[in-house]
Amino acid sequence: MNIVFSDxxxxxxxxxxxxxxxxxxxxxxxxxxxxxxxxxxxxxxxxYYSCPVRRNFLIIFLYCSICRKKGDDSIVLCDDCQECTDDTLKFILLGPHDKTYWG
Ligand SMILES: [Zn+2]
Known part of the structure; x- marks a missing residue:
């Protein structure tokens, strides 16, 4: 598993x-x-995928084997998707529930 944490x-x-x-x-x-x-x-x-931490915090992540299979890599901000191995797991965002949907 290739784990990546965003800035x-x-x-x-x-x-x-x-x-x-x-x-x-x-x-x-x-x-x-x-x-x-x-x-x-x-x-x-x-x-993107989300997973709650405590009651109102969310972790947003990407799993490249899935985002590529579904063709989602052309939609999501998985910039270097093609360069990542299938088992790349990218942790994108962490934040309070109401602020995490930054779009
Ligand atoms: Zn990807």
């Missing part, structure tokens, strides 16, 4: 340091089974 994700984790441990645990769980834990997003965010 935004890292910055947000630093900002919300109080939930750092919860996020770390959830990230480990997502790495173990990205497909069963991810909730597929729709509309503008098609191709």
């Amino acid at each position: 935004e994700f890292r910055a947000s984790l630093k900002k919300h340091s109080s939930i750092k441990e919860a996020v770390r645990k959830k990230v480990d769980m997502i790495i173990a089974s990205p497909i069963s834990l991810g909730e597929p997003l729709k509309g503008n965010l098609r191709g």
